[in-house]
Amino acid sequence: MLDKALVHGWVLDGAGGGRKLTPETAAQALAERPGQAAADRPGVLWLHLDRSVPGLAAWLEHSAGLPPAAIDALLAEDTRPRCDSWPDGLLINLRGVNLNPGAEPEDMLAVRVWATERFVVTLRLKPIMAVRALDERLAEGRGAHDVADFLAQLAEGLTDRMAPVLDDMEEALDAMEEQAETDHRQVEIDALTWLRSKSSLLRRFVAPQQAAVARLAASTESWMGDLARLSLRQTVDDITRYVEDLDALRERAAILKDAISQKQAERANRTMYVLTIVAGVFLPLGFITGLLGINVGGMPGVDSDMAFWIVCALILAIGIAEWLFLKRRGWL
Structure with missing residues (x-):
């Protein structure tokens, strides 16, 4: 099954690098782990899988050892960002803007995570740039050192990629406001409505992601280090600012639309x-x-x-x- 589902696989060495896995070596590393003492086991094992592959649920239960309830949550069709503590690990759902060619950024992509002290499984449906960046950083020796660091880098990568999208939206709205000051007839109401709808769609997932990352930063897992918690709290602050920016964008778009509608009504009168x-x-x-x-x-x-x-x-x-x-x- 791994030959079809495995997208990225690594055994982290604890120093920012690791050993990249093939489907065969990934299966071997997963099989060896339960049979070794904790001190002799290989480093943190990370498997990034395509969740659209048939038979993945059975493999996660029997080969990876995930709880059935957690598997159902990981493979659910539509989920909102969340972070839940389980007896055996953490279940995390996060969202990132869709930066794939030909896609709309507001069609946010989900990455589902199951994390324990020495094992991480991430699932995706479409390619996610933030996860690809984690793979590239490990290849360069600048990657995560442990699971807590991995989760912090993942949350940070997903959040950082929202900034250019929001900047583009603010620039578009600024241009519309400048046009409205000179001649409101140059502003396209359809474009303004689309911008407001886009900000609402983004906020739908960004706002709950703020709570999810905050819960991750406050989790009581013993393997969550102080540096990772500090990084996660900084990510929470960034997401909070993005939520406020999206709220401001929606309000500005609504005010501008009302002003244009009023001017059009006055002109018609x-x-x-x-x-x-x-x-x-x-x-x-x-x-x-x-x-x-x-x-x-x-x-x-x-x-x-x-x-x-x-x-x-x-x-x-x-x-x-x-x-x-x-x-x-x-x-x-």
């Missing part, structure tokens, strides 16, 4: 007002021309050469009188 005034001025003039245009006998001025000019002068006089009336009433 002014247009309707002008059309109403024009219609009011031409209504009596149209009545006179319509009345004089009927083809019946007895129309005055039919035989007079001056009748046309008299009618024009009368229409002009009525128009001026209407303008003076509207001006005096303050409607112009």
Whole structure:
């Protein structure tokens, strides 16, 4: 099963590096662990698996020794960030922005973690940049030293990759606000609505991740070191700031949308007002021309050469009188 499911596998040496595993060596390292004394066992074993591979649940239970209830939680279709202490280890679900080509960042990817003092299993459905970075750092000798350090680096990597996405959203909103100050008609309401929806989708998972990482930092596991806890608390502060930024983005987008809608309504009202005034001025003039245009006998001025000019002068006089009336009433 490991030949299809294994994405990354390492035995950590405790100094930032380790031994990279193949499916065969990973199975061997996993099988050797229970049979050795704690002092003779290899370093921390990390297996990163593709959770879409059939038969993974049975392998996790019988070969990796995970509790069945934990396996159900790890393989659940849709989960929110969480951190739960179990008698045998920690169950952690975290989310990261989707930075894969052609994907939307707000379609956040889940990484599920089962961690004990010397064994870590991570599960993913699609590639996650933060996990790939952990693999690269181990290859360079700059990786995690133990499980606590591994979890701290994972949480930090997932969090750090949110910053460029939020910066892009803030820059887009800043540009819209500048456009609205010069000409609100240049701002696309659909783009503003999409930006607000994107911030809401991100906040849906970032906010509970704040609580999950905080619970991880406060866990009572004996193998959680002080440096790892300090790093996790710093990550909690970063996530808190991102949640506040997302809230501010949503509020700014809502205010900008309301302001644009109000300006559009005012512009429509002014247009309707002008059309109403024009219609009011031409209504009596149209009545006179319509009345004089009927083809019946007895129309005055039919035989007079001056009748046309008299009618024009009368229409002009009525128009001026209407303008003076509207001006005096303050409607112009």
